[in-house]
Amino acid sequence: MTTLGRVALYLVFALTVYAGVAGVLAGRRGDRRLMRSARNAFWAALAATLVAVVSVEYALLTHDFSLAVVAEHTSRRLPTGYTLSSLWASEAGSLLLWLAVLTGASALALHQNRRRNRELMPWVAAVLGGIATFFAGLAAFVSSPFAHVAGTVPVDGAGLDPSLQNPYMVAHPPMLYLGYVTMSIPFAFAMAALITGRTDARWLVSVRRWTLVSWAALGTGMLLGAHWAYVEVGWGGYWAWDPVENAALMPWLAATAFLHSVIVQEKKGMLKVWNMVLVSAAFSLAVFGDFLTRSGVVQSVHSFVQSPVGPYLLGFVAATLAVSTALIIWRLPLLRADHRLESVISREATFLFNNLLLLALAFAVLWGVVFPILSEAVRGVRSTVSAPYYDFFLVIFGLPLLALTGIGPLIAWRRASPDSLVRTFRWPVVSALSGAALLWLLGLGSSTAGLTALSLCIFVTVTVGLEFARGTAARRALAGGSIPRALVDLVGRNRRRYGGYVVHLAIVILVVGVTASSAYSTVREAHLGVGQTMVVDGYTLRNAGVFQRKGPNYTFQYVRLAVSRGGSPHGTLEPGQRVYDTGQIGNEVDIRSSVPSGTDLYSILQGVDRDASGGVSVKVLVNPAVGLVWLAGVVFLLGALITLWPDPREARQLARRYGELLARSGA
């Protein structure tokens, strides 16, 4: 079976090389058969990749420890589900997953556009072929899942790290890969547009859904990782500004900027160069993110041993930047804007500021990540940055971004007069200011950044609410009908705008959750003998004894903490430690979430007294409103779905616009 898999992988490489070359030739000669052949090659590459995937899964399920990926990441006692998902626990296996998503997405994108974008598609195939060739080459020759284990074949494997035996860790890598890989599609279209000189907005519309999918997947992947960190890694937080977390954040920021910036190009024919730069940045950062995760070049909790794949990935990123920059400069004359920016008080300007701030934030994060490497190269000693650095820039760039989220949708195009500004922003500003005063009175003034953030959240919420309310009212004035009917109509007719507003609401919820749980949380550490109590923010916790129980492949030692609030009992928390049969130790925190407020009571067992007296060291946190962070993820997905939903009216308009041209040229 592994022989079959190996051959399949070489076949993928050959097919992707062919697809790239065929794409170039099809582009230069206008040969439709070559184009069809290139498209077929991607389908064949997908099939061959899947054969390789099945081979590896087969080896995993049959415990074939002659393969390194099986020996190093599974064991005989590992539950089947985790055995299957350990495909992406190993480096080579995850590369295979990347390749599968890439060939699949490429085949799908080419298939979707088989009757459209005729001039672009051969070059799209060429670029995608190039990207796929690179990753297929890595998987086939540099880091193969079929590599033999070094030395003798072990009887049993090393097993999967207990902290990875968790549903979130099963879902998190595929979700992130979906995000990283699908960014190739918009990038390929952008390059094809530059190569063919077809810099009209057609490619933008075609890639809109792919960009949304990529962006939504990256966002969801990050939240899944954050949730895993919160419940499994267990330090009480959910985001550590770890380089690997940042690796996903940077392309997401660039993609966010791109998603917004294309609106301006479609409506006003401006920011064309920006859009080319942003999509190239998003793709480059996605591959760079993969490099960060694999290469071990930056110290991180996720840091892996120096992988052979690292230098190649870095070289690929450099090549991508070089090629895209060259293409953009070559086509600069075609990317001239149709209109000028006439006023900084306009919607066009807010989009421009949006781009600038998002890029600045991405750059700040990037700098924080590469700074240790650079400082070591320059001074010989590594200097690292940690949370305070990132928090500083998050606040200083994030708060204006939050403000823009509210200002942008309401401000007029071209030039907003003072009159219209007063009219549209009166209620949001008044609400935000009075909200700020109220919050300050409630004692939330302890954190200036926190108070500002929350006030801006009120501002944005009111603007979104007004948009929905006024839009519905206008719809009813035009077409009558009930309020729900008008609302559904409104959203249906303008999915992008109102889906976007839902996403903005998700961001607001996220900001509230993050602000509350970081700026206003309480932490207490204590040593408790049996019967002793500690008080954390109104909760009283009493040590009710240390116990043990057996699990399927571990022994769990825990302390029972009886919780009470205001005198009445509030359940128990049982944080503890799992000692696995393999000898590994896993700390298991216990969290009590309060549903209405989303506040968590978070308990960590730090140590059990050796004298077996039942005394323990614990750390307890109260994280207000942290549940909102997870709720934000759900709303975020809902908004993305609304925006993704196909709009038949728009499809008809596009067909009309581009169809009439083709009819005229007699094709």
Next chain:
Amino acid sequence: MTGRPRLVIALVVASLLAVFLVYQGFVSTGTLLVSVSQLNSDRDGAAHKKVNLTGVVVTASGTDSPLRFVLKDDATRATVPVAYTGSVPDAFKPTRHVIVTGRMQDGVFVGEPDSLLTKCPSKYSSGGSG
């Protein structure tokens, strides 16, 4: 664009850049990451300030508080005793690579609470020992 919008945009870009400079100049220049041998040889004054120390765990005292363990340099034989309080990551044990933040005090490296990190050993490593 011409005239005033261009000026405003330029000012905005300039202030964004200024933010970076202000931060680097006044707020922080980052914490040094040193190996055990760099710490022992007082490279860059590492023995006198707060640093991130990295090394391999040699021996560890179990679940006491403060946790006491000995850290060895990755390459040389240099070692340093460490005293640490706070949460201990799951993967912590002898032979693991760890990073801990703190400073030297009287010959012992005192770690700041909750600053102990281990490198995730099983993911993407080319050997079980990570």
Next chain:
Amino acid sequence: MTAAAAVAAAAALVMLAVVVVAWPFVSPEREQPEERLSDEDRRRLALAEARDAAYASLRDLEQDLRTGKVTEADYEAERDRLRADAARVLRELDRLR
């Protein structure tokens, strides 16, 4: 899976791939060369986009008026400007036909 079976399966996979890739060349359908857009066509396309963008902006403007984002005076000034834009684009499109 025995070695022989693996080799056979691998061979089958490779052959299938070759067939799939070569199919467009051996299939009996007649293929015309790809159409290309002339410079004039590209100009027309850019104008068509500008026309649609102007119409969309007019619709957005009306919606903005209805939802109170622009004042009556601003609306009228902008509407006239957009109409002039659209008229100019339509004239150029006509000229190219």
